Amino acid sequence: MTISVAVSGASGYAGGEVLRLLAGHPDVTIGAITAHSNAGSRLGELQPHLLGLASRILEDTTVENLSGHDVVFLALPHGASAEIAAQLPEGTVVIDAGADHRLEDPTAWEKFYGSAHAGTWPYGLPELPGQREALKGATRIAVPGCYPTSALLALAPGFAAKLLQPDDVVIISASGTSGAGKAAKVNLIGSEVMGSMSPYGVGGGHRHTPEIEQGLSNAAGEGVTVSFTPTLAPMSRGILTTATAKVKPGTTAADLRQAWADAYDDEPFVHLLPEGQWPATKSVQGSNHAAMQLALDEHTGRVIVTCVIDNLTKGTAGGAVQSMNIALGLPETAGLNLQGVAP
Ligand SMILES: NC(=O)C1=CN([C@@H]2O[C@H](COP(=O)(O)OP(=O)(O)OC[C@H]3O[C@@H](n4cnc5c(N)ncnc54)[C@H](OP(=O)(O)O)[C@@H]3O)[C@@H](O)[C@H]2O)C=CC1
Numbered sequence: 001m002t003i004s005v006a007v008s009g010a011s012g013y014a015g016g017e018v019l020r021l022l023a024g025h026p027d028v029t030i031g032a033i034t035a036h037s038n039a040g041s042r043l044g045e046l047q048p049h050l051l052g053l054a055s056r057i058l059e060d061t062t063v064e065n066l067s068g069h070d071v072v073f074l075a076l077p078h079g080a081s082a083e084i085a086a087q088l089p090e091g092t093v094v095i096d097a098g099a100d101h102r103l104e105d106p107t108a109w110e111k112f113y114g115s116a117h118a119g120t121w122p123y124g125l126p127e128l129p130g131q132r133e134a135l136k137g138a139t140r141i142a143v144p145g146c147y148p149t150s151a152l153l154a155l156a157p158g159f160a161a162k163l164l165q166p167d168d169v170v171i172i173s174a175s176g177t178s179g180a181g182k183a184a185k186v187n188l189i190g191s192e193v194m195g196s197m198s199p200y201g202v203g204g205g206h207r208h209t210p211e212i213e214q215g216l217s218n219a220a221g222e223g224v225t226v227s228f229t230p231t232l233a234p235m236s237r238g239i240l241t242t243a244t245a246k247v248k249p250g251t252t253a254a255d256l257r258q259a260w261a262d263a264y265d266d267e268p269f270v271h272l273l274p275e276g277q278w279p280a281t282k283s284v285q286g287s288n289h290a291a292m293q294l295a296l297d298e299h300t301g302r303v304i305v306t307c308v309i310d311n312l313t314k315g316t317a318g319g320a321v322q323s324m325n326i327a328l329g330l331p332e333t334a335g336l337n338l339q340g341v342a343p
């Protein structure tokens with residue numbers, strides 16, 4: 001089976017990563033690749049690492065150019081993707097890397113994004129309870145945000161197993177600068193970020209807070225509230241999330257380990273590391289893996305989970321391709337890197 005795929009936002013970081021993965025996918029032919037201000041350019045000028053596709057010309061991001069493919073990846077700023085998606089045929093599999101279709105609650109969307117809610121699509125994080133089934137045969141998929149991917153993978157098993165209290169969850173994440181996209185802001189220019197770390201969106205203001213609360217609440221079957229603080233780290237790729245929650249009385253370290261092992265032992269991309277080994281961002285760079293470790297802090301009665309992903313791979317493009325594979329009934333790991341790079 002050959003699947004024809006169009007990729008929009010191909011000049012950006014997320015679109016570039018989608019193309020990198022699709023170029024190695026055995027079942028895919030890459031059709032239209034589109035951009036916005038860079039339409040008309042050779043891909044090789046903008047994505048010099050994609051040498052096999054370097055001579056391809058970026059087209060305009062229009063419904064006409066994206067139509068006629070089996071699958072369309074949208075790697076556009078939020079807002080732009082909802083507008084395009086609404087005009088694509090129902091039978092086309094549309095996979096949105098942006099935020100437009102992730103939230104279930106229109107009020108939360110309006111509060112954090114300040115625009116009208118475009119609707120809710122199946123959420124592209126198959127490792128969450130019930131989510132793999134929801135993606136089978138889906139023709140619309142909302143790819144999770146990069147921070148929510150790491151935070152939800154870190155804590156969902158504990159909530160699904162009813163081991164954690166829902167009202168005292170603290171999550172701190174450090175992200176590489178590519179998380180902010182290619183359109184670099186002044187505080188992301190190398191000289192400002194090299195050798196330095198800083199927080200942003202502090203005090204519950206980051207738009208990934210409702211997305212994390214939604215995923216954890218769905219896993220728990222009750223409302224979970226989260227304090228989330230992102231920080232910017234001097235690296236190009238990677239997220240290290242440290243997530244902590246109060247455990248329910250009587251919960252032991254063995255109970256916790258069993259719950260996470262039960263959730264992830266059969267997962268191809270999510271790994272609970274052997275006891276005592278703590279994860280590092282470098283080990284998952286360029287791969288679709290998430291690696292994590294946990295401990296029970298008996299002094300405070302909290303579980304501490306650290307989870308690493310590559311924000312552009314499992315946190316965006318890899319999760320998107322994995323979801324496509326599930327939607328189309330392909331092997332889930334097709335086209336996805338099973339090893340990282342080192343050193
Ligand atoms: N970077 C990351 O780690 C993650 C990103 N995402 C999401 O993926 C999406 C893309 O992000 P990212 O690749 O980082 O951003 P970039 O800034 O790197 O790329 C943005 C892309 O969108 C195109 N674009 C900009 N404005 C418009 C428009 N009005 N209409 C059509 N196309 C437009 C740009 O084209 P051109 O260059 O030609 O102007 C470019 O190809 C966003 O929704 C982001 O939130 C999700 C998870 C993680």
Ligand SMILES: CC(=O)N[C@@H](CCC(=O)OP(=O)(O)O)C(=O)O
Binds near residue numbers: 078099
């Ligand atoms: C480091 C950095 O700036 N990261 C981005 C998150 C990237 C992401 O996942 O964005 P979407 O939810 O918009 O898809 C941010 O905090 O805005």
